[in-house]
Amino acid sequence: MREGSLFFSGKILVALLCALVLCGNSISIEENAITMGLGRDAMAPDISPGGQPRPFIPSLAPSPLIPFINSSVPALSGLCMLNFSAVENLMSVTATDCWASFAPYLANVVCCPQFDAILFILMGQSSKNSGMLALNSTHSRHCLSDVEKILVSRGANENLPNICSVHSANLTGASCPVIDVIEFESSVDTSRLLSACEKIDPVRECCDQVCGNAILDAARKISLTGSSLDDCKGIVMRWLASKLDPSSANVVLRGLSNCNLNKVCPLEFPNITKVAADCEGAISNQSACCKAMESYTSRLQGQCLLTNLQALNCAASLGMKLQRANVSKNLYNLCHVNLKDFSIQVFSQASGCLLPSLPSDATFDKSSGISFICDLNDNIAAPWPSNSFEPVSSCNKTNKIPALPTTTSAQCGIHIESIESIMFLLLFVCLMFLQIPP
Numbered sequence: 001m002r003e004g005s006l007f008f009s010g011k012i013l014v015a016l017l018c019a020l021v022l023c024g025n026s027i028s029i030e031e032n033a034i035t036m037g038l039g040r041d042a043m044a045p046d047i048s049p050g051g052q053p054r055p056f057i058p059s060l061a062p063s064p065l066i067p068f069i070n071s072s073v074p075a076l077s078g079l080c081m082l083n084f085s086a087v088e089n090l091m092s093v094t095a096t097d098c099w100a101s102f103a104p105y106l107a108n109v110v111c112c113p114q115f116d117a118i119l120f121i122l123m124g125q126s127s128k129n130s131g132m133l134a135l136n137s138t139h140s141r142h143c144l145s146d147v148e149k150i151l152v153s154r155g156a157n158e159n160l161p162n163i164c165s166v167h168s169a170n171l172t173g174a175s176c177p178v179i180d181v182i183e184f185e186s187s188v189d190t191s192r193l194l195s196a197c198e199k200i201d202p203v204r205e206c207c208d209q210v211c212g213n214a215i216l217d218a219a220r221k222i223s224l225t226g227s228s229l230d231d232c233k234g235i236v237m238r239w240l241a242s243k244l245d246p247s248s249a250n251v252v253l254r255g256l257s258n259c260n261l262n263k264v265c266p267l268e269f270p271n272i273t274k275v276a277a278d279c280e281g282a283i284s285n286q287s288a289c290c291k292a293m294e295s296y297t298s299r300l301q302g303q304c305l306l307t308n309l310q311a312l313n314c315a316a317s318l319g320m321k322l323q324r325a326n327v328s329k330n331l332y333n334l335c336h337v338n339l340k341d342f343s344i345q346v347f348s349q350a351s352g353c354l355l356p357s358l359p360s361d362a363t364f365d366k367s368s369g370i371s372f373i374c375d376l377n378d379n380i381a382a383p384w385p386s387n388s389f390e391p392v393s394s395c396n397k398t399n400k401i402p403a404l405p406t407t408t409s410a411q412c413g414i415h416i417e418s419i420e421s422i423m424f425l426l427l428f429v430c431l432m433f434l435q436i437p438p
């Protein structure tokens with residue numbers, strides 16, 4: 001995303017936005033827990049697939065904020081040989097990307113890709129001493145637990161392995177037969193692998209897959225029939241992370257995972273029966289149909305933050321589902337459904353917030369708290385898929401991808417107010433950037 005960044009009269013705008021945020025939202029404080037809501041619609045209980053209403057932002061006890069004030073060194077197991085000091089800065093980046101109660105909303109695009117990357121890098125860096133690209137099962141348990149403790153001490157969510165589906169087995173070689181560095185280097189064309197992957201262009205890589213294919217070839221070389229190619233790809237990535245300096249390795253790994261995550265829609269779609277019933281065929285009652293559609297999209301909006309490419313894929317997936325259920329009219333036009341309507345809404349239902357499609361991080365600043373950049377997408381209509389739907393790809397030049405917003409972007413985040421006082425006020429704030437065309 002380009003940020004021609006004329007930073008727009010900071011303080012006045014913040015104050016204005018805070019006022020807006022405070023008006024549109026309710027913040028209730030009960031027994032140390034703060035519940036925060038974002039705008040009218042977001043305050044409506046979101047019905048999870050299990051049927052239980054859940055609050056839009058989970059209650060947050062003040063304790064997770066304390067590490068920011070007092071970052072004490074956690075007590076580690078003493079049984080993990082990973083070299084944490086080699087990735088000191090990246091640990092903080094990861095903790096911020098996975099910050100406390102915010103982690104689930106950034107999980108798919110920001111937090112988990114970064115958490116995966118730091119595990120690859122830790123393993124790779126440590127292989128320089130141990131000569132091994134994997135831990136045994138005992139050590140992997142201690143190490144994952146130590147990584148968690150360090151991240152939590154820096155403010156990360158306490159439930160990261162769950163949120164990101166990482167188990168201690170992910171630090172072992174799993175089914176991959178080659179975990180020894182010397183054996184690896186004698187089996188694989190390491191110079192080809194390194195030249196394909198030492199630097200990647202995050203946009204072109206997703207189309208050409210130069211590094212991705214080199215990793216796949218290397219993984220094939222070291223796997224046996226019966227071993228999982230994914231497990232061996234993990235070993236290859238660790239080796240790569242041992243040959244690059246940690247921050248370059250991080251850029252490469254985030255670039256690789258980004259190609260995969262932009263190809264899909266991470267939302268869980270609830271049952272479309274009601275919309276299909278109100279909107280099928282020639283649509284007898286348009287207002288009833290659009291009401292059903294609006295209520296449906298409002299249930300998607302509490303799930304997670306999306307990138308703009310993911311939002312395109314979500315629009316396409318939902319459109320296909322509806323067409324399969326006999327909806328023939330373009331409901332996105334009929335009911336004015338925009339791309340932003342698939343992502344989390346910021347101040348009010350008028351502002352969807354879409355993350356950029358390139359890798360991005362949350363940032364922490366003592367005075368403004370946690371923030372991240374997102375496009376304050378004005379009204380780009382969601383494209384209704386044609387019958388022959390293919391996943392949206394920015395690689396196919398003949399594909400017409402709607403222009404993504406360039407006029408305004410915003411830095412959004414949780415604003416931590418009055419950090420010294422016992423009462424922590426969390427606000428979801430966006431600072432606008434005015435973009436200057438190049």
Ligand SMILES: *[C@@H]1O[C@H](CO)[C@@H](O)[C@H](O)[C@H]1NC(C)=O
Binds near residue numbers: 070072
């Ligand atoms: C920070 O934590 C340490 C150990 O838990 C404690 O002794 C110290 O008083 C704390 N400092 C502050 C400023 O809370």
Ligand SMILES: *[C@@H]1O[C@H](CO)[C@@H](O)[C@H](O)[C@H]1NC(C)=O
Binds near residue numbers: 083085086
């Ligand atoms: C850990 O990494 C740092 C930085 O790369 C290095 O200086 C140090 O020697 C390593 N420690 C061990 C025990 O290898």
Ligand SMILES: *[C@@H]1O[C@H](CO)[C@@H](O)[C@H](O)[C@H]1NC(C)=O
Binds near residue numbers: 136137139
């Ligand atoms: C795991 O590896 C360490 C040394 O790297 C060794 O001391 C320990 O016995 C191993 N544990 C198992 C269960 O193999």
Ligand SMILES: *[C@@H]1O[C@H](CO)[C@@H](O)[C@H](O)[C@H]1NC(C)=O
Binds near residue numbers: 116167169234
């Ligand atoms: C961890 O292991 C699980 C199960 O083998 C796998 O599905 C997942 O992709 C792994 N995660 C990472 C980051 O390697």
Ligand SMILES: *[C@@H]1O[C@H](CO)[C@@H](O)[C@H](O)[C@H]1NC(C)=O
Binds near residue numbers: 271272273
């Ligand atoms: C959706 O809900 C309808 C009734 O509300 C039910 O008949 C149908 O089986 C459900 N479909 C799925 C996929 O759960």
Ligand SMILES: *[C@@H]1O[C@H](CO)[C@@H](O)[C@H](O)[C@H]1NC(C)=O
Binds near residue numbers: 285287288289291
């Ligand atoms: C259309 O549906 C709305 C409720 O969404 C209802 O109030 C209205 O009476 C319906 N109109 C007709 C003609 O059925």
Ligand SMILES: *[C@@H]1O[C@H](CO)[C@@H](O)[C@H](O)[C@H]1NC(C)=O
Binds near residue numbers: 324325326
């Ligand atoms: C779609 O419409 C056809 C013809 O009206 C009907 O036979 C079919 O059951 C419908 N399918 C669904 C999923 O409603």
Ligand SMILES: *[C@@H]1O[C@H](CO)[C@@H](O)[C@H](O)[C@H]1NC(C)=O
Binds near residue numbers: 396397398399
């Ligand atoms: C690119 O997109 C166009 C139109 O969507 C399609 O006809 C064509 O087959 C695609 N080309 C490739 C290489 O996927």
